[in-house]
Amino acid sequence: MNVLSGQLLDWVDERLHVRPLIEMARHKAVPVHRGSVFYYAGGVCLFLFILQVASGILLLMYYRVGADSSYESVRYISAKVSFGWLIRSVHSWGANIMIFFVLTHMFSVFLMKAFRNPRELTWMSGCVLLGLSMAFGFSGYLLPWNELAFFATKVGTDIIGQVPLVGHWMLKIVRGGDEVTGATLSRFFGLHVAVLPALLSVTIGLHLTFVQIQGMAEVREAKKTMPFFPNFFLRDAMLWLVVLNAVAILSVFFPWELGKKAEALSSAPAGIKPEWYFLSQYQFLKLLPPRILLIPGELWGIMVLGTTGGLLFLTPFWEKALPEERKEIVVRLLGWGGLAVLLAMTLWGYLS
Amino acid sequence: MRRVAMTVLLSMLTAGPAAAVQNQCAVCHATLGEKHQAILKAFDNDIHRERGLSCDSCHGGNPALDDAAAAMSPDAGFVGAPSKADMPKFCGKCHSNPAYMKKFNPSLPVDQELTYYTSVHGQRLKAGDAAVAACADCHIAHSIRPAKDPTSSVYVKNIPQTCGKCHSNVQLMAPYKIPTDQLAQYTSSVHGKALFEKGDTAAPVCTTCHGNHGAVPPGVENIGQVCGMCHVHNAEFFQSSPMAKPWAKRKFHMCATCHHEHDIQHPTAQLLSPDNGICMKCHSPSSPQIAVASAMQKKLESIEDAYQRAQKDILAAEEKGMDMAEARDLWDASRMAMYQSKTAIHHFSAASVAEVADPGIQNAEKADQAAKDAAADFQNRRIGLGVASLFITFLVVVIYLKIKDFESSQG
Incomplete structure (x- = not known):
């Protein structure tokens, strides 16, 4: 058996030169310290992305995009297709859990200051991945063409229209017209199944390449390391299995509801809210007065949110410019403070 | 405090669109006691005032004159408060004038006076009975609101109470020998529950079946037509059933015989029971x-x-x-x-x-x-x-x- 696998490896190496990669993997090590558990968050994101691709492909076999067919096909998937209900629920729950782990991964990297030189590109590609994951969530939410999705998309895309000068033009591009219609659905579908997967795959590839080149960030208190293969990898696999089981349990006991079909002429259902990962931003926009210094409150909100996103993306650069003695406290304050604000606003948005 | 309140009220009344000059009616009547003050206060919320009309629009006279005698002289066109008998004509001055009403609300009917005289109320009034309802009894003089306004006495949800004000009054109804339990019966009926409990403003109220300005009790021959306005198929099926002719011959109410009039209950299968159903009223158990x-x-x-x-x-x-x-x-x-x-x-x-x-x-x-x-x-x-x-x-x-x-x- 060993002889056979050795021969197979020789055959592959002769053609693809994989031995240097295997050597690199053999020497790859993971720092061990009290925060090591957060290293698994990135792996879980990757696993959930694979799960999303797999379940998404299965859903595509029956999903038919269109204002007259989207809702009906999702209903057909849930009610008639064997295990269709499971695949749909796995896809919906998987998306939410993936965003949760992406955020966990980002905050842990921020607080461990793993964005510092020379890992700026890893951090920035990670920020792009967060943005793409949220775009995935937003575009996918509309695809069942149900009442909640319709009005949430209407409210969500309305915000784009507030951008000065180009807002209306951007709104028309996103919606495929002035209103949320079947044209919006087609665009979101194209975005969700073609554009975003391509962008996300390439960015994940870059992100992982950066991680492999730079290795995991050294943490001051890390006194020892653990081999990546097989020690860390098998632990990763264990967690992936646990997450898979959690997704399955949620899908069986809390299958994703479909609700009523979207009706453009009906009034918006009471208490309509976006998905939880947009709730904090939504709540923030809701709190703003109609006008601040003659400028619409929502515009201020977009500027604040845009600036926050920009600053997050450029963290490695502004943090570097801080005085040495203040770096630690500023990062801690922003990390924990940002997390607290995000949680509080999300909770407020959920309860209000 | 009271003086301040009256000053504010007066300034509001005299500042209306029709009050280009100070309204002397309001100035004087505000000093004539609580009854007059209440009228002035109520009129502030009246649809007529909102549309730019003022005291003289209905009562005549010259509100610009501060001499009461001159302002309320026949020469100034003063007609005063109408008697009950004159009220339909008094309101009809404007409300029966299509050209005039078009200026305010082109969709408002102008046949109220005409239809009123076809009603039992109108016919009795014509015969000299001043106790019957005329315009201001239902529409509440000086605080009239459009029917679609929820605060109006003739808003759909308020109609049963407005009619019940007189029709539930035992003393008032005694000379006419008509029952006074219609409001109570209606309130507990399927229609009343839909209106009051579910807030369904499409539920029928008194005027839906009896008419409003031309209110009459539906006769035996047309009660089915009245119910059939909403319950179309029920009426149609009944008319084509073997029951229609014998019922007409016996002068049975087409619907009310089984479902009653004001206390119509949600019909259940029990209504057809061979033990105690409604059919047993006429048919023998072995039939x-x-x-x-x-x-x-x-x-x-x-x-x-x-x-x-x-x-x-x-x-x-x-x-x-x-x-x-x-x-x-x-x-x-x-x-x-x-x-x-x-x-x-x-x-x-x-x-x-x-x-x-x-x-x-x-x-x-x-x-x-x-x-x-x-x-x-x-x-x-x-x-x-x-x-x-x-x-x-x-x-x-x-x-x-x-x-x-x-x-x-x-x-």
Whole structure:
């Protein structure tokens, strides 16, 4: 058996030169310290992305995009297709859990200051991945063409229209017209199944390449390391299995509801809210007065949110410019403070 | 304080669109005691004032003159407050004038005065009875609001109380020898509950059946027409049934004979019971008509029972998170059939009821079966999840042991 696998490896190496990669993997090590558990968050994101691709492909076999067919096909998937209900629920729950782990991964990297030189590109590609994951969530939410999705998309895309000068033009591009219609659905579908997967795959590839080149960030208190293969990898696999089981349990006991079909002429259902990962931003926009210094409150909100996103993306650069003695406290304050604000606003948005 | 309040009130009244000059009516009448002050205060919210009319628009006179005698002289066109007998004509000055009314509301009818005199109220007023209702009794003089305004005395939800103000007054109604329990009966009826409890403003109120300005009690010959305005099929089926002719001959109320007038209750299958049903009022227990009623009752009970069973099982399956959209479609169809079966009763034919009810029963049974299948499927899902969880746990344990094994050998 060993002889056979050795021969197979020789055959592959002769053609693809994989031995240097295997050597690199053999020497790859993971720092061990009290925060090591957060290293698994990135792996879980990757696993959930694979799960999303797999379940998404299965859903595509029956999903038919269109204002007259989207809702009906999702209903057909849930009610008639064997295990269709499971695949749909796995896809919906998987998306939410993936965003949760992406955020966990980002905050842990921020607080461990793993964005510092020379890992700026890893951090920035990670920020792009967060943005793409949220775009995935937003575009996918509309695809069942149900009442909640319709009005949430209407409210969500309305915000784009507030951008000065180009807002209306951007709104028309996103919606495929002035209103949320079947044209919006087609665009979101194209975005969700073609554009975003391509962008996300390439960015994940870059992100992982950066991680492999730079290795995991050294943490001051890390006194020892653990081999990546097989020690860390098998632990990763264990967690992936646990997450898979959690997704399955949620899908069986809390299958994703479909609700009523979207009706453009009906009034918006009471208490309509976006998905939880947009709730904090939504709540923030809701709190703003109609006008601040003659400028619409929502515009201020977009500027604040845009600036926050920009600053997050450029963290490695502004943090570097801080005085040495203040770096630690500023990062801690922003990390924990940002997390607290995000949680509080999300909770407020959920309860209000 | 009171002086300040009156000053504010006066300034509001005199600042209206029609008050280009100071309204002397308001200035003087504000000093004439509480009754007059109340009128001035009420008028501030009146639709006529909102549309730019003022005291003199109805009562005549010259509000620009501060000499009361001159302002309220016949020369100034003063007509004062109308007597009850003159009231329809008084309001009709404007409300019967299409050219004038068009300036304010082109869609408002201008036949109120005309139709009022066709009503029992109008005919009695003409005959000299000043106790009957005229315009201001229902529309409340000086605080008139449009009918679509929820604060209006003639807003759909307030109509029963407005009519009941007089028609529930035993003393007032005694000379006419008419009952005074209509409001109480209506309130507990299916229509009253829809209006007051469910807030359904499409529910019929007094004026829906009796008319408003031309209010009359519907006669025996047209009561079916009145109910049939809304209950179209019930009336149509009844008219084509074998019951129509004998009932007309005996001068039975087409609908009210079985359903009553003001205290109409939600009809149940029990109404057809061969033991104590409404049919027993006329038919003997052994008659073929009672056999038909009994067959219709059984069919109605069957569909109601099947519908409720399906509803219970669908809700139970939905609580488990199962998708019941298709079962709900079937259940909705059975609900429609249930309502249609109740309507089909008015054919007075067991076969006609069965024709509608049977497909409904089948749909309800299919929906119920789908719900039961879903509940069983949920059980299978749980078993499948249990097996998968066991397998995953097994894999996790194997990996864990493997890690322990080689980490101990790695030292």
